[in-house]
Amino acid sequence: xxxxxxxxxxxxxxxxxxxxxxxxxxxxxxxxxxxxxxxxxxxxxxxxxxxxxxxxxxxxxxxxxxxxxxxxxxxxxxxxxxxxxxxxxxxxxxxxxxxxxxxxxxxxxxxxxxxxxxxxxxxxxxxxxxxxxxxxxxxxxxxxxxxxxxxxxxxxxxxxxxxxxxxxxxxxxxxxxxxxxxxxxxxxxxxxxxxxxxxxxxxxxxxxxxxxxxxxxxxxxxxxxxxxxxxxxxxxxxxxxxxxxxxxxxxxxxxxxxxxxxxxxxxxxxxxxxxxxxxxxxxxxxxxxxxxxxxxxxxx
Amino acid sequence: xxxxxxxxxxxxxxxxxxxxxxxxxxxxxxxxxxxxxxxxxxxxxxxxxxxxxxxxxxxxxxxxxxxxxxxxxxxxxxxxxxxxxxxxxxxxxxxxxxxxxxxxxxxxxxxxxxxxxxxxxxxxxxxxxxxxxxxxxxxxxxxxxxxxxxxxxxxxxxxxxxxxxxxxxxxxxxxxxxxxxxxxxxxxxxxxxxxxxxxxxxxxxxxxxxxxxxxxxxxxxxxxxxxxxxxxxxxxxxxxxxxxxxxxxxxxxxxxxxxxxxxxxxxxxxxxxxxxxxxxxxxxxxxxxxxxxxxxxxxxxxxxxxxxxxxxxxxxxxxxxxxxxxxxxxxxxxxxxxxxxxxxxxxxxxxxxxxxxxxxxxxxxxxxxxxxxxxxxxxxxxxxxxxxxxxxxxxxxxxxxxxxxxxxxxxxxxxxxxxxxxxx
Numbered sequence: 001x002x003x004x005x006x007x008x009x010x011x012x013x014x015x016x017x018x019x020x021x022x023x024x025x026x027x028x029x030x031x032x033x034x035x036x037x038x039x040x041x042x043x044x045x046x047x048x049x050x051x052x053x054x055x056x057x058x059x060x061x062x063x064x065x066x067x068x069x070x071x072x073x074x075x076x077x078x079x080x081x082x083x084x085x086x087x088x089x090x091x092x093x094x095x096x097x098x099x100x101x102x103x104x105x106x107x108x109x110x111x112x113x114x115x116x117x118x119x120x121x122x123x124x125x126x127x128x129x130x131x132x133x134x135x136x137x138x139x140x141x142x143x144x145x146x147x148x149x150x151x152x153x154x155x156x157x158x159x160x161x162x163x164x165x166x167x168x169x170x171x172x173x174x175x176x177x178x179x180x181x182x183x184x185x186x187x188x189x190x191x192x193x194x195x196x197x198x199x200x201x202x203x204x205x206x207x208x209x210x211x212x213x214x215x216x217x218x219x220x221x222x223x224x225x226x227x228x229x230x231x232x233x234x235x236x237x238x239x240x241x242x243x244x245x246x247x248x249x250x251x252x253x254x255x256x257x258x259x260x261x262x263x264x265x266x267x268x269x270x271x272x273x274x275x276x277x278x279x280x281x282x283x284x285x286x287x288x289x290x291x292x293x294x295x296x297x298x299x300x
Numbered sequence: 301x302x303x304x305x306x307x308x309x310x311x312x313x314x315x316x317x318x319x320x321x322x323x324x325x326x327x328x329x330x331x332x333x334x335x336x337x338x339x340x341x342x343x344x345x346x347x348x349x350x351x352x353x354x355x356x357x358x359x360x361x362x363x364x365x366x367x368x369x370x371x372x373x374x375x376x377x378x379x380x381x382x383x384x385x386x387x388x389x390x391x392x393x394x395x396x397x398x399x400x401x402x403x404x405x406x407x408x409x410x411x412x413x414x415x416x417x418x419x420x421x422x423x424x425x426x427x428x429x430x431x432x433x434x435x436x437x438x439x440x441x442x443x444x445x446x447x448x449x450x451x452x453x454x455x456x457x458x459x460x461x462x463x464x465x466x467x468x469x470x471x472x473x474x475x476x477x478x479x480x481x482x483x484x485x486x487x488x489x490x491x492x493x494x495x496x497x498x499x500x501x502x503x504x505x506x507x508x509x510x511x512x513x514x515x516x517x518x519x520x521x522x523x524x525x526x527x528x529x530x531x532x533x534x535x536x537x538x539x540x541x542x543x544x545x546x547x548x549x550x551x552x553x554x555x556x557x558x559x560x561x562x563x564x565x566x567x568x569x570x571x572x573x574x575x576x577x578x579x580x581x582x583x584x585x586x587x588x589x590x591x592x593x594x595x596x597x598x599x600x601x602x603x604x605x606x607x608x609x610x611x612x613x614x615x616x617x618x619x620x621x622x623x624x625x626x627x628x629x630x631x632x633x634x635x636x637x638x639x640x641x642x643x644x645x646x647x648x649x650x651x652x653x654x655x656x657x658x659x660x661x662x663x664x665x666x667x668x669x670x671x672x673x674x675x676x677x678x679x680x681x682x683x684x685x686x687x688x689x690x691x692x693x694x695x696x697x698x699x700x701x702x703x704x705x706x707x708x709x710x711x712x713x714x715x716x717x718x719x720x721x722x723x724x
Binding site: 037158 | 317318319320321380384387388406409410411412495547548549551552682685686689690691694695698699702703705721724
């Protein structure tokens with residue numbers, strides 16, 4: 001990049017900023033203010049008595065964070081959340097990508113069926129979806145146990161089985177986003193590019209890894225980050241399917257833990273500090289991921 | 301100009317530098333007309349309750365010109381959110397509300413309910429003192445007990461007869477008895493015991509001389525890790541085992557799910573409430589069961605039951621204080637308690653009304669005996685709501701019954717968590 005380009009970029013930047021200002025204003029109002037409140041609340045002893053004015057506010061500073069970080073349970077739940085989210089993200093991407101490729105290869109009617117099924121899963125509200133899955137996997141009356149001949153088997157009792165079932169549900173309702181996005185991405189690759197690759201002697205594997213994947217990179221980044229954020233924040237599925245975090249709380253993830261320990265118990269200050277920690281972690285993950293991508297390839 | 305802007309900006313920032321508080325709840329008003337708002341709990345089978353409440357509303361509206369009563373039925377599961385929202389925004393709050401007695405201390409501390417003056421209400425003298433205590437915080441009455449609920453031991457008479465068994469005479473006998481039944485009839489749970497069934501487990505703790513917490517110098521200190529409490533916890537968690545009530549089936553159950561197994565005809569025994577009687581009568585176990593008080597540590601004793609039940613209270617921010625109090629006295633009074641008993645089976649809280657319905661309904665005998673033997677209650681502190689929300693006791697039961705954790709360790713951890721909540 002030479003200097004003249006940089007200078008133009010700077011001038012453009014100012015104009016771009018002016019154009020972006022309205023959007024920025026909306027973002028500050030809708031995102032900035034809540035985050036500001038969240039951080040603020042996390043610094044106080046803020047319970048129901050304080051909210052309704054029955055007790056004075058006490059400034060704790062980092063007190064809520066100290067309580068949180070010294071809680072062994074928080075760390076084990078955090079670890080569980082990271083592992084659970086990782087499995088869900090990997091599963092979602094694999095299933096979504098595989099079906100996207102499949103969708104480009106099959107006849108129109110098959111693709112239509114695939115998309116309708118995927119959109120159905122996507123459109124199902126999380127609470128309804130979780131409940132339906134629970135019906136399907138019910139120990140005594142469930143369809144799955146009937147088919148497998150395992151009547152009486154409880155799918156939500158064992159820790160790993162319960163996590164597995166919930167992960168499957170999460171993947172089921174989030175893969176359609178990946179499928180649709182990647183399908184559109186693959187379809188948008190110009191035919192000439194693929195033709196050129198073929199003329200240059202690239203095989204199917206070579207075309208996939210050296211041509212299609214690099215072209216899909218920006219899309220993959222978006223769907224991966226989206227999935228990480230979604231799956232890290234899973235609440236409904238765990239809350240509904242393991243009735244609030246499983247036996248003795250062994251299926252807790254961070255969001256449900258925050259709800260149970262802080263919000264349901266009216267400890268809003270502590271709950272807000274969990275929220276801040278989660279936001280910070282997600283920002284770190286996202287930034288780290290973007291950096292790693294930039295280092296390994298071209299700028300996005 | 302720039303200075304002025306800076307002042308404005310910093311003033312705004314400073315003013316915003318504390319989380320919002322809704323300010324002390326207004327003490328309300330005393331209007332004598334308009335709409336009186338009432339919140340009652342929704343029930344699985346709400347029809348009969350709604351019919352009785354409608355009669356009370358009609359009677360009240362006829363007696364008060366220009367007054368209408370709007371009754372809303374709220375879900376028990378989401379009550380915490382509803383009440384919190386009502387406390388934070390008095391304008392969306394009801395005037396009269398039904399609420400669970402274990403929630404009382406938290407609601408009062410949250411500034412939600414007004415102190416009630418029962419003077420001049422003749423009927424109030426007949427309220428059972430032990431039951432009225434569940435409506436008090438620091439000696440002041442905030443709620444009139446609308447009905448009381450106690451639990452006793454339901455058992456299947458057909459199964460006991462077939463196996464030639466007698467109901468247990470002590471708590472110690474329950475486990476061997478249940479094991480024998482399940483061995484003879486593998487389809488049945490010996491006793492349906494739930495890992496989340498706090499109020500089914502606590503009588504075991506109380507009967508052994510333990511307690512959830514004890515008061516020390518005006519503060520509560522957890523007693524769940526005392527030797528006596530642990531003896532009771534051991535006795536209860538022993539029931540959640542493959543040869544009585546398999547953890548995979550039972551560890552996740554609360555009270556309702558535990559009773560549901562009995563209703564479905566899949567359990568030989570269960571700790572159930574007087575409020576479960578009607579639903580059991582409409583189930584697979586109908587006509588094949590009997591109820592005895594849950595036995596205590598020694599033969600002839602009755603394990604202290606948890607004095608559950610719901611209260612009626614007047615919200616502190618109510619704009620219609622007098623009307624609200626009058627409606628409360630009508631709905632919570634003797635006549636409508638009697639009608640609620642007929643409709644829902646709710647046990648009345650007036651001594652004379654209770655005795656009267658007990659005479660007419662011998663099936664209530666084990667529950668009345670349990671009540672008379674003395675009941676216990678959860679710690680009366682706003683922090684109890686926190687301990688409840690954090691599921692401290694269910695987690696303790698589940699850790700021991702299903703998680704394979706050591707009872708001493710789990711009880712110590714639960715005690716620590718409770719003490720942290722009591723201290724906050």
